[in-house]
Amino acid sequence: MKRTLNINRKDIELRFDPAESLLHTLRNHGYTEVKSGCEEGECGACLVLLNGKAVNSCLIFTSSLNGDRILTAAGIGTLHEPHVIQQAFVDCGAVQCGFCTPGMVIASYALLQENPEPTEAEVRRALSGNLCRCTGYVKIVEAVLCAAERLKSER
Ligand code: FES
Ligand code: FES
Structure with a gap:
């Protein structure tokens, strides 16, 4: 699948598997500052801002997003x-x-x-x-x- 998200203030086209989490899509596209810990929403290592709200990216399907704003620690x-x-x-x-x-x-x-x-x-x-x-x-x-x-x- 393909989607464009605004990541750290730039529009980025992402390619990903339909069942992929935002955490993996971000890491696969070089945003390795987003860390993979528990992948169950328990540790907060994968936290990003999604449209200004802090969310665990391991709990979000990339396919549920389109045009949304993501900010990682490297964007801060x-x-x-x-x-x-x-x-x-x-x-x-x-x-x-x-x-x-x-x-x-x-x-x-x-x-x-x-x-x-x-x-x-x-x-x-x-x-x-x-x-x-x-x-x-x-x-x-x-x-x-x-x-x-x-x-x-x-x-
Ligand atoms: S990797 Fe632990 S909350 Fe997402
Ligand atoms: S887990 Fe090592 S500094 Fe927090």
């Missing part, structure tokens, strides 16, 4: 121009193996879009669908609160 910021959230993850030591990081960044981005001044409890709740096997979450939560502060001072 790049190595040379990191987003404030990404920079805060680095500065706070919130990245160890990095496997969970793209999903964490997407979840954090979605949270701060909706709630620019979250409490620690709200950050923890917003990240509750994202599993990290390395950090113990403390530094990740710190990074999101730090990013919120930095974004506030930019407003």
Whole structure:
């Protein structure tokens, strides 16, 4: 099958099998920042923004989409121009193996879009669908609160 989606602000034609998940279609087209973990909607590694809403891409059939907007962690910021959230993850030591990081960044981005001044409890709740096997979450939560502060001072 073929469909065009707007991925990281560019219209991209995708070719995929009818039963394929968005996660696999994205990875097969080079968007390997979208990580494959459980493939059952449990770990959040595959999180992307779909039309502005955070979703687990492993739970979505690509065939159900057409013309939709997808944003991955690489569309939020790049190595040379990191987003404030990404920079805060680095500065706070919130990245160890990095496997969970793209999903964490997407979840954090979605949270701060909706709630620019979250409490620690709200950050923890917003990240509750994202599993990290390395950090113990403390530094990740710190990074999101730090990013919120930095974004506030930019407003
Ligand atoms: S790979 Fe999608 S939630 Fe784990
Ligand atoms: S940094 Fe390794 S899984 Fe989170």
